Every structure is written in C-alpha cells, then in structure tokens.
Amino acid sequence: MQSILEIENEITEEFELFGDDWESKYQHIIDLGKSLPIINEEYKTEENIIKGCQSRVWVHAQKNGENIEFTADSDAIITKGIIALLIRVLNNQTPKNIVEAQLNFIDKIGLKEHLSPTRANGLVSMIKQLKYYAIALQN
Amino acid sequence: MQALSSTEKNIELNIESIRNEFPILTQKVNGKSLVYLDNGATSQKPKQVIESLVNYYSTYNSNIHRGVHSLSQKATDAYEQARNTIQKYINANNSCEVIFTKGATEGINLVAQSFTQHNLKIGDEVLITAMEHHANIVPWQMVCEKTGAKLVVAPINKNGELIFDELKKLLNKNTKIVSVAHVSNALGTINPIKEIITLAHQCGAKVLVDGCQAVQHMAVDVQDLNCDFYCFSGHKIFGPTGIGVLYGKEVELNNLPPYQGGGDMIKTVTFEKTTYNELPFKFEAGTPPIAEAIGLGAAINYINEIGINAIEKYEHQLLNYATKKISEIENVKIIGEAKNKAAVLSFVVKGIHPYDIGMILDKQGVAVRTGHHCAQPVMDFYEIPGTVRASFAFYNTFAEIDFFIEALKKAIKMLS
Secondary structure (H helix, E strand, O other), X not given: OOOHHHHHHHHHHXXXXXXXXXXXXXXXXXXXXXXXXXXXXXXXXXXXXXXXXXXXXXXXXXXXXXXXXXXXXXXOHHHHHHHHHHHHHHOOEOHHHHHHOOOOHHHHOXXXXXXXXXXXXXHHHHHHHHHHHHXXXXX | OOOOOOOOOOOOOOHHHHHHOOHHHHOEEOOEEOEEOEOOOOOOOOHHHHHHHHHHHHHHOOOOOOOOOHHHHXXXXXXXXXXXXXXXXXXXXXXXXXXXXXXXXXXXXXXXXXXXXXXXXXXXXXXXXXXXXXXXXXXXXXXXXXXXOEEEEEOEOOXXXXXXXXXXXXXOOOEEEEXXXXXXXXXXXXXOHHHHHHHHHHOOOEEXXXXXXXXOOOOOOHHHHOOOEEEEEHXXXXXXXXXXXXXXXXXXXXXXXXXOOOOOOEEXXXXXXXXXXXXXXXXXXXXXXXXXXXXXXXXXXXXXXXXXXXXXHHHXXXXXXXXXXXXXXXXXXXOOOOOOEOOEEEEEEOOEOHHHHHHHHHHOOEEOEEEOXXXXXXXXXXXXXXXXXXXXXXXXXXXXXXXXXXXXXXXXXXXX
C-alpha cells in the first residue's frame, strides 16, 4: 500500500513531463475527468452535493476495514479531473492520514488556482468534506 | 490576431489611441496578451482616472465640507464638481439629485429601506422582473418580509425579453414601486423602461431603474425617462470601485427618510432631536469616498470626450460581429436573443460546463465570466447551471473578437 506522500510524488512526476505546456496538462486533466466513472449514480443525491458557485461536486464515503473509500463526481470536467487526482491520493487511506494530508502536490503541479476559495468550484469545500467523512467514519 | 478589414474599421473612434490610455490592456495573462471581455463585471480604467486618484492623494487629500483650510476647500470643490459632471451626464435637473453611494447595490438598498418606512404595508406590491440581478431582488425580498408586502415578478420570454403585456397586467393600484434593470447583466436585453415608467406612473407607482449595465453603453436622460430613481456603479463605467450614484427626483428624495445616520447628514444634533441636512447630504452620512467620486467624475469626463453616442454605435457593431461569428460555431447557443441588446454575449455550449470553457479561455489570455452572473432565477428559467458571458467595452477590437472565437473553438475541441 502506497502512502499519501508516495502517491503525491508519483503524480508530481507525471505532471513534470508536461513542463510549461498548459495545453497537454489540461488535456490530461480533462481526459482524467472523462475516463473515470467515479461515483455510483445512487449517491449523486442532493444531500451528497457540495454546491460551489460555479460547478457542483458530489462526494460519497464508506469504510473498507480500517480505511476510507471515496467516490465523487462533478458536472464540470476540469473539476472532475482534479477530483480524480485527489481521490487517487486519498482513497483507501486511514482516517488519520487523510485528516493530516497536506495535499501540496496540487500546488507543485501548477493547479493551485483551482483550490482558491474564490474559484467557487466546490473543490475547497470538497477537501474539507473528505476530511470530515474521515473523522466521522473513524470509529 | 487578424488585421481589421477595411469595412470593419470604425471611422469614428480611434481605438488604437483609446487603448493606449488603458495601461492594463498591455498586460500578459498566462503568457498571452490579455483579451478582456469581462466588462460587465467591471471595466478597466483609463489613465485619466488613475491620475485623478494619484493627484488627489498626492496633492490635496483632505476631508470635505467642514474644513476651513485650503486643501479641504479644494477637495470639496473637486468632489462637488464630480457631482455636477454626473448631473450633466444623466441630465438630472439639479445636482442635489445626485447622491454618491458605494455602488448600485447600496443605491437599491437605500431606496428599498427608506421608501419602505412610509410606503409599504401588507397588501402592497413591489414589481420587479424575472431578469433582475440579485441586487435588485434580495433588497426587495427583505423589505417585503418585514412589511408583509408582496414581491411580484414580471415574466420574460425565451428570447430574454420582458413580456410587456404580462407586465402591464401585473401593474395595479397596489403596486407601490417598480424596480427594473435598464439592461440585463446576464442577457444583455435593453428593457423598454420609458414605457414601463409611463405605465407605472399611471398606477401611481414609483420607479427605480438599475442602470448598472446601461450608463456606460448609451446616453441616459433621467428627465426624459421620467424615472423617480436611477442608480449605477462607478467601477462599471471606467471609474474606481467603491463609488456609485443614486439619482432621485428632488421631490422623491425629500420624501424619503435618511438611510444612515452620522456626520455630514445632519443640520443640528441634540440628544433630544436631530434635524437632517438638505439634499444631497441627507443621504451621504460619514466621510464619503472622496477620491473615488473625483475619479468617477474623471471617468465621465473621459467618456464625454469620446462621445457616448459614438461608443454606443461602435459597441453595437462589436456585438453584432461577435454574435455572427459565434453563431457559426456548432453546438453554441446564445442565451439572450432580444431585439435590443447592449454589449453582452451570453452563451452555453452543448455538453460542456461553462466553468470549463472559462478555464480554457483564461489559459489563452481571454477573460470572460462564467456562472450564474448573480441572476440565478434567469439560469433556472433557461434550465442551465450558468453561461459563459463575453461583455464588451469600446476599447475592445474586432481582432480581439476573432481571437476570442478561435480560443473558444480550441476550448470546445479540448473539452469535447
């Protein structure tokens, strides 16, 4: 089982290949967003929704042994692509590690702007929600 | 960018020299030349406005109206001169009818709160339209909740135009005030406000016009319109942020109680009784945004030099050109196809979220707005999460529109 930090580093290395080429980088994120069916339709409910001003995000969490499994979705594809990265990092980790995760890789791969609270795409709230779920499902 | 063809060149405005007066337009964004098409949210500032702020703070910053010293006199003169400039620009009858606010939102809240005190009770009605900005919905909802008055909404059709006959039917003797956008921020629709005002007056209702998306695009004559109140924001008309204007007919403003208490709005104060200052000061409690008012005056002077009619004509050409170009792109649907429109092009692309389009446009240096544009009921009406909105100013060029269209095609290709 890879640690959160190991997965973050892996993603950072993958993104280093794009260099300054914004187009390839965003195409990759878009493809991630398109290729992943990341939430079961039955969980795409009003109560699982995180309303951003611009795009909507759905999150579902469940326990798998000691670890937490996440699924999520968004109606905006770039947001969804970034969610795919976050899920890849946080999925099947322990609640403690999820809560403590710094998620610095987002900054390193040049996507920090998407986590600005003013973007209002639901991602900041989503990360908070992932951590709340981890705490709630701890016991 | 493509060169302008000779037929597209505007003969009346020298866009190149105009652009040189807006320092920000030479900025690079994400390594690309900025194409600024978010003028509906806020406009850029010419150096005349920026210099007026620098000059104020560098040479005569002082508090106004109460000072006996020279700087205070100079600042007071400049502040009141700005008021006169605005009076002339909107053709108000008297400069005391021009109230400085912090923006249109404050202007609407001022009228809603002050008007309500003596004029709204259970059974009364406030009429707005289905295309209003949240700032022209929520203040009225708040006073309706407080007084038991009813908020009535005039519907729009799929083109984004007011259904005039329906509006007519909704007006009645219980209608105390009509509050309507001159131009819709989300759709660009120019409303027939003169007709609305005439009809409303026949029912005895007062009319407030939200002119936020109008004053920078067309000549506004408040006496000709015969509106009771008209408000706009300074930052959308090339002036600074934090300043706006509420025009009100002298008799209407005199009938309203003050909105806020404080310095400058009083004549005499004792603990038993305060008497209020005369117009416009009655509505300008506290130290006002002095520099910003002077900056707004500079912005209006700048527009006057260019000529609002020439601006309107040129922007109309820009909008027509952009509308034609964008209509040629497959799967694009324009939201807001009213016959009379001003400088706003709102659209959706089938199967693609507006946010994604906005992000990929930004990566190419094109600034647009995406989302509900603070007009959620409009988005609900069209059953869409939001739109992409390109909004124009007279410093935009046909070449920029070409660039925007190509950038949009690229975004669609990446996201499809």
